[in-house]
Amino acid sequence: MTRNATAPRRSNCPLNVCLEIFGDRWTLLIVRDLLFKQRYEFKDYLAAKEKIASNILSDRLRRLEENQIITKSVHPTDARRVDYRLTDKGLDLAPLLFEMALWATKHEETDAPTPLLRRMSDDRENLLAELRANHLGSTAESQSHVPPQPVPNRAGHRGPNRTFSK
Amino acid sequence: MTRNATAPRRSNCPLNVCLEIFGDRWTLLIVRDLLFKQRYEFKDYLAAKEKIASNILSDRLRRLEENQIITKSVHPTDARRVDYRLTDKGLDLAPLLFEMALWATKHEETDAPTPLLRRMSDDRENLLAELRANHLGSTAESQSHVPPQPVPNRAGHRGPNRTFSK
DNA sequence: CAAAATCGCTTGTGCATTGCAAGTAACTTT
DNA sequence: AAAGTTACTTGCAATGCACAAGCGATTTTG
Numbered sequence: 001m002t003r004n005a006t007a008p009r010r011s012n013c014p015l016n017v018c019l020e021i022f023g024d025r026w027t028l029l030i031v032r033d034l035l036f037k038q039r040y041e042f043k044d045y046l047a048a049k050e051k052i053a054s055n056i057l058s059d060r061l062r063r064l065e066e067n068q069i070i071t072k073s074v075h076p077t078d079a080r081r082v083d084y085r086l087t088d089k090g091l092d093l094a095p096l097l098f099e100m101a102l103w104a105t106k107h108e109e110t111d112a113p114t115p116l117l118r119r120m121s122d123d124r125e126n127l128l129a130e131l132r133a134n135h136l137g138s139t140a141e142s143q144s145h146v147p148p149q150p151v152p153n154r155a156g157h158r159g160p161n162r163t164f165s166k
Numbered sequence: 167m168t169r170n171a172t173a174p175r176r177s178n179c180p181l182n183v184c185l186e187i188f189g190d191r192w193t194l195l196i197v198r199d200l201l202f203k204q205r206y207e208f209k210d211y212l213a214a215k216e217k218i219a220s221n222i223l224s225d226r227l228r229r230l231e232e233n234q235i236i237t238k239s240v241h242p243t244d245a246r247r248v249d250y251r252l253t254d255k256g257l258d259l260a261p262l263l264f265e266m267a268l269w270a271t272k273h274e275e276t277d278a279p280t281p282l283l284r285r286m287s288d289d290r291e292n293l294l295a296e297l298r299a300n301h302l303g304s305t306a307e308s309q310s311h312v313p314p315q316p317v318p319n320r321a322g323h324r325g326p327n328r329t330f331s332k
Numbered sequence: 333c334a335a336a337a338t339c340g341c342t343t344g345t346g347c348a349t350t351g352c353a354a355g356t357a358a359c360t361t362t
Numbered sequence: 363a364a365a366g367t368t369a370c371t372t373g374c375a376a377t378g379c380a381c382a383a384g385c386g387a388t389t390t391t392g
Contacts, residue, residue, distance in 0.1 A: 010216040012277040014270035015198050015263060021274075023191035025379095032181050042340050050176040053380050058341055080339045080388045089273045096269055097181060099262040104180035107255045108187075111178040208369050219351050224370060246359045246368045 021067050026052055027060050028100075031093055034070070034086050035131055038138060041081055069093070083139075091132055098124065187233055192218055193226050194266075197259055200236070200252050201297055204304060207247055235259070257298055264290065 010016055022028055033039035033048055045057050052060075061084065064070045069090040075081035086093075098120040104110050105117055119127045176182055188194050195216055199205035205214070211223050218226075227250065230236040235256040241247035252259075264286040270276050271283055285293040 012275060013195075013198070013216075014267040014274070014276040014278045015194060016216055017270040017274045017276050018266040019191050019194060023189070023194075025185050025189040028181060028185060028189075029179075032179070043338085050179075050182055051380095053382095054341070055343085055381095056379065059379095078339085078389070082340065092269055092272065096262070096265040099265050100184040101180040103258055103262055104183040106258065108180070108183045109178060110180040110183050112180045209367080212369095219353095220370070221352090221372085222350070225349095244360070244368085248369065 026056055030060055040083050094128055192222055196226055206249050252301060260294055
């Protein structure tokens, strides 16, 4: 759709760099689905309630891969499907998403689950580790045979296998 | 330009709420200028090196005010000028900007000053207090008579009166 | 094993947003 | 009084986006 190969940055201010990568209405929602909702396939992003158009989704996935925030690979047991995953660079976006969620919850009307929000502010390191383990742990391979296994956290609770906004 | 009065949210997911307010290439750059660069007037945002167009700037300032992230008031000694300021809601965006800056610095090529970045990760609370005091302290009134006075921090250094990306 | 369904896209088609250049009204400075 | 500044608005062309439909490869179903 749009070729973005050698677009020069408007500036190298880190905020501007972020905005040239994430400064649109959709990109971070895909990251949200990957990180919080265990959505790893094209159809899953289409199913999100914000209703992204398929051509936009296709474009954003391509850009995310160009920016090395996600990787794509074919599903091990179904050649039609593509398995999208966050790279370490992509997983590092978690704190940014936390701050967004906390700000929105404080200042706007949202439907985020309170327990998760509390962990974003008070138990950030453990939550981060959990999300990371959960993401890396549930490969397409393991998913194809058993339903996603939530990683138990150190308090013995279930892992972050919950939708972000109920 | 665009009327956005009663646009219903696509969802009440806090991330989506944020993206409907900030999900574009320009809005957070204005907040950056307000928070880090002591830029409080229309012409100042136009002068930023990302080169925002004046109609877009006008539109974004209007939306920021609609969302109660900034306030506008006439300059006390020059009726042509408008003084834009962050509200508390707007100042609360600082941690989000910190995370963006830290992510970009870690994963992309940027030109952010290292000392400031270090404080974003290691001295966040004090930096936050400084930025807040600095912003509230330098009113248009005081600016019109004396050059902006940086607020000294607890270590006796000069305040955050530095550009964000040199 | 043929037909139907699924999956990850791509291709139109219009409408909305953006970027650029130029203007303008209300001031202030010279 | 003339020239500059400031905060915008307006017009227009280019780009981006939303919506609907289609398509090739694969898997599932009867």
